[in-house]
Amino acid sequence: MLFNSLEFYIFLPIVFLLYHTFFTKSIQSRNTFLIFASYLFYGWWDWRFLILILISSVSDYILGLRIFTSVSKAKKKYYFILSLLINLGILGFFKYYNFFIQSFSELLEVVGLNPNIHTLSIILPVGISFYTFQTLSYSIDIYRGRMKPTKDFLSFLAFVSFFPQLVAGPIERASNLLPQFHKIRKFSYEYGRVGMKLILWGFFKKVCIADNLSGQVDIIFQSYESLGALDLMIGALFFAFQIYCDFSGYSDMAIGLGKLFGFDLMTNFKYPYFSENIGEFWRRWHISLSSWFRDYVFIPLGGSIGTKLFRIRNLIIVFTVSGLWHGANWTFIFWGFLNSIYYLPSLFIRFQSESKIRRYVSICATFFFTCLAWIFFRSPTISDAFQYIVHVFENQLILTGSYQFEFTLLLPFILFEWLGKKQIVPIMNLKLPFIWRYSTYLLLIFIIIFFGAFNEQSFIYFQF
Amino acid sequence: MERSTSKVLFTSSSNMKKFLQKILLFIWIPIVFIGTNLIVDPSGLFIDLSEPVEHLKNNNHLGSFTNYDERSFVKEFLKRSNGEKYDIVVLGSSRSFQINTNSFKEKKRLLNLSLSQARLQDLVTIYYLLKINNITYDTLIISIDPDYFFGKPDYRWRSYERDYLNALNEFKIQNKLLVSNGVKPSALKQMLSTDIFKLSIRKILQNDLKHYELLEDSSGYKGSIKCPDGSLLYPMNKRNSGDKENISQFLRNKNYFVSNDIIVQRKTLFESMVEQITSTDKEIIFYLSPFSPRLFTINSLYKNNIELTETYLKVNLSSYTMIGGFNLNEEYPDSDMFYDLNHPKRSLVNELFAKSLD
Numbered sequence: 001m002l003f004n005s006l007e008f009y010i011f012l013p014i015v016f017l018l019y020h021t022f023f024t025k026s027i028q029s030r031n032t033f034l035i036f037a038s039y040l041f042y043g044w045w046d047w048r049f050l051i052l053i054l055i056s057s058v059s060d061y062i063l064g065l066r067i068f069t070s071v072s073k074a075k076k077k078y079y080f081i082l083s084l085l086i087n088l089g090i091l092g093f094f095k096y097y098n099f100f101i102q103s104f105s106e107l108l109e110v111v112g113l114n115p116n117i118h119t120l121s122i123i124l125p126v127g128i129s130f131y132t133f134q135t136l137s138y139s140i141d142i143y144r145g146r147m148k149p150t151k152d153f154l155s156f157l158a159f160v161s162f163f164p165q166l167v168a169g170p171i172e173r174a175s176n177l178l179p180q181f182h183k184i185r186k187f188s189y190e191y192g193r194v195g196m197k198l199i200l201w202g203f204f205k206k207v208c209i210a211d212n213l214s215g216q217v218d219i220i221f222q223s224y225e226s227l228g229a230l231d232l233m234i235g236a237l238f239f240a241f242q243i244y245c246d247f248s249g250y251s252d253m254a255i256g257l258g259k260l261f262g263f264d265l266m267t268n269f270k271y272p273y274f275s276e277n278i279g280e281f282w283r284r285w286h287i288s289l290s291s292w293f294r295d296y297v298f299i300p301l302g303g304s305i306g307t308k309l310f311r312i313r314n315l316i317i318v319f320t321v322s323g324l325w326h327g328a329n330w331t332f333i334f335w336g337f338l339n340s341i342y343y344l345p346s347l348f349i350r351f352q353s354e355s356k357i358r359r360y361v362s363i364c365a366t367f368f369f370t371c372l373a374w375i376f377f378r379s380p381t382i383s384d385a386f387q388y389i390v391h392v393f394e395n396q397l398i399l400t401g402s403y404q405f406e407f408t409l410l411l412p413f414i415l416f417e418w419l420g421k422k423q424i425v426p427i428m429n430l431k432l433p434f435i436w437r438y439s440t441y442l443l444l445i446f447i448i449i450f451f452g453a454f455n456e457q458s459f460i461y462f463q464f
Numbered sequence: 465m466e467r468s469t470s471k472v473l474f475t476s477s478s479n480m481k482k483f484l485q486k487i488l489l490f491i492w493i494p495i496v497f498i499g500t501n502l503i504v505d506p507s508g509l510f511i512d513l514s515e516p517v518e519h520l521k522n523n524n525h526l527g528s529f530t531n532y533d534e535r536s537f538v539k540e541f542l543k544r545s546n547g548e549k550y551d552i553v554v555l556g557s558s559r560s561f562q563i564n565t566n567s568f569k570e571k572k573r574l575l576n577l578s579l580s581q582a583r584l585q586d587l588v589t590i591y592y593l594l595k596i597n598n599i600t601y602d603t604l605i606i607s608i609d610p611d612y613f614f615g616k617p618d619y620r621w622r623s624y625e626r627d628y629l630n631a632l633n634e635f636k637i638q639n640k641l642l643v644s645n646g647v648k649p650s651a652l653k654q655m656l657s658t659d660i661f662k663l664s665i666r667k668i669l670q671n672d673l674k675h676y677e678l679l680e681d682s683s684g685y686k687g688s689i690k691c692p693d694g695s696l697l698y699p700m701n702k703r704n705s706g707d708k709e710n711i712s713q714f715l716r717n718k719n720y721f722v723s724n725d726i727i728v729q730r731k732t733l734f735e736s737m738v739e740q741i742t743s744t745d746k747e748i749i750f751y752l753s754p755f756s757p758r759l760f761t762i763n764s765l766y767k768n769n770i771e772l773t774e775t776y777l778k779v780n781l782s783s784y785t786m787i788g789g790f791n792l793n794e795e796y797p798d799s800d801m802f803y804d805l806n807h808p809k810r811s812l813v814n815e816l817f818a819k820s821l822d
Contacts, residue, residue: 006656020480192483226761438489445493454658 001044003253004207004454011041016260020187031158031181034261038163042126049125052090057160059086060135064149067142076143083139091132094125099328127167129325133292135160138174140296147175155181164257168250170268170288177265185262194428198256201425204444205249207452209413213242213406214453220401221378224388228398232391236371238403239378241410244273247286252425271421273370276362278339279346281370289325293318304347311347316340326377331385335376342369409451498655504664508532508675509654513540519678520692521545528687529676531663534579535623538590541694542577542597549600550575554694555590556607557582559753562810563605564695567817575601576694584612584733585621585628591741592631593624603747608777610790612734613726614769637736697810702803721769726776735780742784749785750777754812756802757793787820 001008015037023033043050063083070076141147150156159178165171220227220235227235251268258265272285282290301314316337323336372389379385420426427444430437505511508531516526517540551572554563560578565571579586587606594601609615621628631637654660667673682689682697689697697703721727742748752774760767770790777786801812808816 006653009656187477187479187483189479189482192479193486196487441490442493445490449497449658450662452658 001041003250003257004203004211007044011037012257019261027182027184028154030185031152031154034158034163035154035161038158038161038166041163042161042166045126052094052125052128053131053161053166056087056090056131056135057157059083060139060160061150061153061156064139064142065151067139068149080139080143084136087132087136087139091128094128096324096328103330130169130171131160131166133171133289133325134174137171137292137296138178141174150178150182152182162258162263164254164261164263165265168247168254169286170251170254170266171292172265172288177263180263187262191259191262194424195256195259197427198252198259198425200256200441200444201427202249202252202254202256204448204452205245205252205413207454208409208448210242210244210246210249211453212409212451213238213245216401216403216406217242217378221388224384224391227395228400229392229395230397230399231401232388232395234399234401234403235388236375238406238410240273240367240371240374241413243374243377244269245413267424271417273367274363274418274421275366276359277346277366278342278369281366282339282343289322293322297321308348312344315343315347319343330382331376331379334382334385335373338373338376342373497661500664500668501655501657501660504667504673505654505675506531506660506663506667507654511675513537514544516676516690517541517544520690520694523692525679525682525685525692526690527677527679527682527685528672528674529690530688532675533620533623535586535589535620538577538579539593539624539627542590542593542599545575545599546597547599549573551601552603552605553594553599553601554578554605554607554751555582555587556605556751556753557609557611558696559609559807560605560607560751561696562808562813563607563751563817564691564810564814565693567814569818574693574695575599576696578607578694578696579620581615581618581620582609582612583615583618583621584730584737587612588631588635588637588733588737589621589624589628591737592634593627595634601746603749604741605749605751605787606741607751607753608773609753610766610769610773613730613773613776614721616721635736635740637733637740695810698803698807703809705803724772726772731776738781747785749787750781752777752786752788752790754788754792754796754802754808754816755790756799756805756808757797758799758802759805760791760793785820788816 001011019030019033019037023029039050039053042053060083063079063086066079067076067083070079138147138149142149150159155178158181159172159174162172162177217235217239220231220238224232224235248269255265255267266288268286268288270284270287272281275281275284298314298318301317302310303314304311319336319340320333321336323332323334323339326332326335375388376382376385379388416426420428423429427440430440432440502510511532513532513536516529516532517537519526520541521544552568552574554560554574554576556563556578558578558580561576563574563576563578565574568574577590579590676690677685677687679685679689682691686700688699691697755770759770774790796812802808
């Protein structure tokens with residue numbers, strides 16, 4: 001079920017009202033209802049894949065307890081590795097099997113062998129990378145002694161499958177989200193107010209900005225050979241905002257929905273395009289994933305301790321693996337690698353500028369390099385991405401397309417984000433009289449109705 | 465396990481009350497939204513289609529008859545035409561709307577049953593409806609569209625889903641896979657559609673709440689005209705202008721798949737249908753409605769779909785009469801002969817038929 005689908009518009013009010021009226025008696029009944037709603041939400045796409053969520057949940061629940069109760073270190077390690085194998089095995093098979101087989105086959109061809117290896121028709125389960133990483137963090141934290149396992153199976157099932165963040169994050173840490181399933185969750189007006197604003201802004205970003213840009217982006221990236229150089233630059237710019245509004249829009253809605261059910265989910269975006277350097281960008285973009293890789297890959301590898309070469313190695317590994325997390329394609333790996341190159345100066349130099357002009361120049365430069373990297377992320381192959389960049393220089397410096405509509409939406413949006421960048425979302429704490437605030441929300445709703453693209457496009461990050 | 469108390473429930477209720485009070489400030493929006501869509505009903509989901517059908521059958525032209533459920537309309541039309549005989553019947557998508565009685569030198573009794581966003585399911589169902597309503601004809605023109613093979617599913621055909629299933633049964637076509645669970649064009653969908661809302665507002669602003677106009681004299685009428693032969697004349701401004709459509713506008717909706725081959729189920733359904741249709745002694749003509757030359761100037765994936773479809777048809781339908789072609793750039797390089805990127809003008813269609821049937 002998509003957040004921007006007819007089914008969800010019906011699903012949400014029903015679940016919300018039932019949750020806050022009939023399922024208030026005990027934590028257990030609330031969690032059971034949330035599990036039911038979450039499984040319905042996910043199963044609407046393909047009920048067969050519920051079994052994967054169930055396998056992941058059951059195995060990590062049992063193994064978490066075993067890791068904790070085992071006395072010997074060897075046993076703890078054994079159960080921990082088993083948990084890793086199950087989670088990464090599921091992820092590896094469904095997401096990376098064909099990629100590795102194909103890449104291996106191509107490698108053999110390069111050395112003159114003619115392998116007869118077949119790929120399989122495997123459907124990629126929606127959100128597999130998100131819930132797998134979430135459950136992995138649970139096992140790792142228990143193994144490291146940072147948290148105790150839960151004995152409440154229902155809470156654990158609800159934690160893994162919680163529908164607002166099940167398919168595209170934020171990737172929650174068990175230490176943050178799981179205890180919330182153990183508490184009595186009262187409906188709070190404040191949570192409801194914040195939640196609705198997050199949902200409204202996220203929805204606006206998705207249907208008005210991201211989905212309206214997606215059509216142009218697709219055409220430009222398909223036809224880069226024959227379009228003007230300016231079109232190609234606009235294509236990269238549009239994709240940068242498409243992916244930002246698509247994903248951060250989803251995150252805003254997820255966090256907002258969480259609030260409606262009494263949960264605090266972690267912030268996932270903090271206006272990343274206003275960053276002054278790549279290091280800052282990565283502290284503001286997909287924060288739940290960046291911090292996951294920092295805590296569970298970068299720091300265990302040695303982090304920023306050790307020789308320069310050692311730190312560089314760690315950084316390249318983390319970014320490349322993070323690229324691979326995004327998808328089974330060399331383009332994502334290259335995108336990750338490119339970002340590690342961008343990030344390297346941040347390891348050794350502290351960027352801080354007092355001058356306003358220098359700050360703005362830094363923001364623009366960071367945005368430029370980010371857009372450049374997005375070309376690799378969006379292109380079907382690395383060679384296409386390079387060709388795209390080459391064509392920016394080779395094609396005539398003209399504009400062949402017409403983008404007034406998209407810019408009419410995009411420019412005020414950027415301005416509004418800039419002005420509201422101190423809030424979680426720009427409309428969060430409007431210091432205006434009631435009637436003006438009310439009018440702003442109404443205006444936003446009417447912009448969504450009249451300018452939103454309502455063809456139920458999936459969120460880009462569902463595929464990861 | 466902790467249990468909540470009635471006090472908790474009470475606190476929660478007061479918060480909820482305040483929250484719902486605020487939500488109520490916005491509740492008029494969906495009410496107005498749904499109400500407008502219901503009252504204006506721009507899709508004519510709640511109108512009695514027998515009336516416009518009768519008008520058309522009485523040789524009248526209908527002005528600005530748009531956004532209605534074309535499938536239900538055609539079904540009603542065929543029901544009321546039981547036992548009638550036509551010289552030519554046309555099946556196809558909006559790209560064959562322009563085939564009309566003047567496309568042929570001799571005066572013919574023609575019935576154009578083309579449908580917007582037609583899919584293979586539509587062709588099968590209408591062919592079946594012709595059969596069960598005992599409508600006879602000498603020639604059947606089937607307009608082929610790349611979207612039959614590469615178009616994303618469009619569920620408008622579910623308006624007559626029962627007839628489609630009966631058709632599969634009757635023609636012994638084993639293709640249940642094409643029976644999908646997409647949403648039917650329904651009152652519910654209309655009520656919640658932003659597109660319908662925009663259309664409703666436009667109709668209100670234009671003070672035009674009628675579903676169609678009965679035209680005594682269609683010449684000079686500025687809106688679209690549904691002709692008694694089933695063909696459609698576009699609104700005057702579109703009729704008089706050439707293809708100026710923004711390419712991105714056409715491809716924005718991404719209503720097509722990108723694939724190196726035709727989806728097997730579609731191929732099977734098409735071939736079963738052709739086998740069924742060609743088993744009769746009627747003359748069968750396949751029509752390939754051309755695309756604007758401008759479409760071929762961009763390196764689009766759609767161009768690839770067009771070429772794949774044309775190659776497939778030329779291999780499989782080589783023994784049948786075929787009129788037109790998707791890519792007629794050499795003969796008709798002028799994009800002014802098209803209303804937009806994928807709809808040829810009536811004059812071009814007439815010329816193609818005149819040339820081919822000489």
